[in-house]
Amino acid sequence: MKIVIPAVSLEKGGGARFLYQVANALIDRGQNVEFVMPQQGIVEWPVRAKITRVKELSPKAFPSCDFILPNFYSTVFPAWQSKKGKVVRLSLVYEPLCVANPELSKATYSIDAPIVTISQWQRQLILSEVGRDSSVISGGVDSAFFHPSPKLSARTGQKTIFYILRGPGYSWKGNSDFLEACKYLKERFPNFTLLVVNPEEQTFETTFPYTIMKAKSDQEMALLYARADLFVYASYYESFGLPPLEAMACGTAVITTDCGGNRDYTRNGENCIVIQPSDVMALTEAMYHLLTNDNERQRFADAGQTFAKSWTWQRTADQLISVLKQL
Template identity: 30%
Template sequence: MRLAVISYHASPMAVPGSGVNGGMNVYVRALTTHLARAGVECDIFSARVGAQHEKSVRLESGLWLHSLPVQPSAPVGSAPDYTGIPEFADRVVEHMVRSSISYDAVHANYWLSGVAAHRVKHDLDIPMITTFHTLEKAKRAHGALVDDRSSLRIHQESRILGCSDAVLASGDDEARWLLEMYQAPEEKIVHLPLGIDRAFFAPGPSGPAREAIGFDDTIPIILYVGRIQSLKGTALAVKTLVELRKHRSARLIIVGGPSGVDGEREFARVLALVEEYGLDDAVTIVEPMSHELLSTYYRAADVVIVPSVSESFGLVALEAMGCGTPVVATDAGGLRTVVDDGYSGILVKDRQPSAFAQAIESLLANPVHYRAMSQRASACAESFTWAASARRLIGVVERVVQQEVLVSCMSCA
């Protein structure tokens, strides 16, 4: 079995946490790695902005990354935009034809990749599997900022959904969004939760971890990991620290960088809050780092805060739980799939600084309760593995390959 994986704007080799890079990069790399280890050969196709030549790298046995040149329509930035997709799709098809490799299916990640995969499906007559990662209608429903291509994205998401032979949903809420907001056929939707690599995300002593990151005192550490943007609630994490410090000493570590249409604005809010409340010694901002290094920060932290407006899944919460660090997260989206409220973490319904601070204080003030939740969090995380996700995807590929007729659509991207 051989799978073509389209990850147009987010190379699995990029460091998550800033720009366009985040959980999707981790998803693509981890899932394809475990597919390859299960005997499924995978070719990942990603765009290489401004380059003149294709670059192919063997990541491990059975897994290749092909970075294909795309010429920018504007000054070269950190990521390709929508206008580069036709050229990128040309490059993908050219590579496939030139290599004479027969692919069983194409797996698109995110709507931009879906537009390119749509073309691949029809040119090569192979099934198309889609993971949207986020959905524009769901973001709108949760109050996310709308940019100038929001309507275009909704239109394309609907077309991609209509042409997909299977759609992977990471949790119950994402599946419900697909059904209710996009009227997706129920038989197309397959639940495929994300996973963690226990070789990295496992419990360990906090003392050495704190020392490794430069905080070897006893002041509680609240950790925020992810892109800095209003949808992720970075400024809300800082306001939560302000509330918490009314009752006890605490510090906040933010690991990530600005991202999205309001990333720089949210970063400015964070800096303004730090200055307003005199938090220079209490808030530390760390640049994005390789995914595996995050485990040290998770183990060093007392609590991981995930104050997102919503998440399709909630990979940061799962990674923290894997390290035995309790999570306080918004009661929304895929975070409900990951966090068992009151058992393996705390879900906050009222998305206000005081509510998050109260939840964190309830853990820090009760060491017995804290230790029990830490142990339960780690145990719950053990059921989420990338190997299991890969096995489930193999079953999906086998099913769509065996269908006599591919799902057809009214028009092609």
């Protein structure tokens, strides 16, 4: 099959990661994949698919193909109007929740095109909002990078927490809840180290120290997951949420909020601890419990690693190929 994927940009971030990983996995499955991007679009991921640069993502910019997979609201109507291939609306996020034009973005779900989304939670959200059902494909983990490594605490004697700390524009990531929980944790368990990746490179006022780490590649990110004793995810909502699954694959115990899309792979009490969003005291208690209970923390780490092994990008590609063949 010839599959065309319009992309505004392929910068570092969850949506672009999903696209490049799926595209590479589709190529490994023998599919012909081409990205169509504006000339100014940034590419930061190691994409192996063909990239065609165009002046703008207008209908005439699309080549003939079997399927076009618009994945952001601004690319849907140009893809639909091109008539160059069967349009399948790939929903990586339900845009009306997070863009400045909620009505325009919602309208893109009403065209007569099949919808593919990335979690059962988002499938139900789209169904309730626009009355249209969708097929579900899942995210994955690249085991070439995301696998266990020795823990820093074995050398330092201090337990390590790893967190992805986003800037003020990402309030739904739960940063303030996490930082407040760390303040309470420090009063009960002072002997921990906090490592954070801060993509926006902004500083945050805290009453406790933390170290900002750089992660310019999957390999560097995987080492941060793997060397930590605990990974925490505090989001209010996510369409899927790759980081907890990646941390599991790296053999690190996970505490995560029930943020929607991660329900497909989180099993509270089995492969992670799941708390409600914004419950600072529950988050504090969960971190304290796992940092002071080595056997319990290791049980979650082992269960998570075992569970994550089958969640590969090749599996994602196979799911997508199956959906497209049915169409």
